Amino acid sequence: MEKERMEFKNLCRGYHAQKKWLREKGNRAGCEGTEAMIAENVKTVETTLQKIEERFGRSARRIVSGMYVDHISQKEMAELCGIPLRTLQRRLHTWTDFSGE
16 A cells, blocks of 8 residues: 555656646657656556545545645645644545555
């Protein structure tokens, strides 16, 4: 579970740059090599965020995306959401538990 969470967080770090790069390349299907890897990374992030939304709602997706993709700190996100930091941490742990998939 922790390995999958770390892999997802790592993919999220490069999401914006990779999405932009694909857009500039025309987001062609059937690309090979680096383009295929980048396209797969972007798809994985988007699919995972969609699954989080389906299981836990739109706000869960926004929070996970804000923290992992947009790099908003846990403390800042908790303040934005008006919830205690520990509550946010527990929810985040639940939302990114990929062992049940």
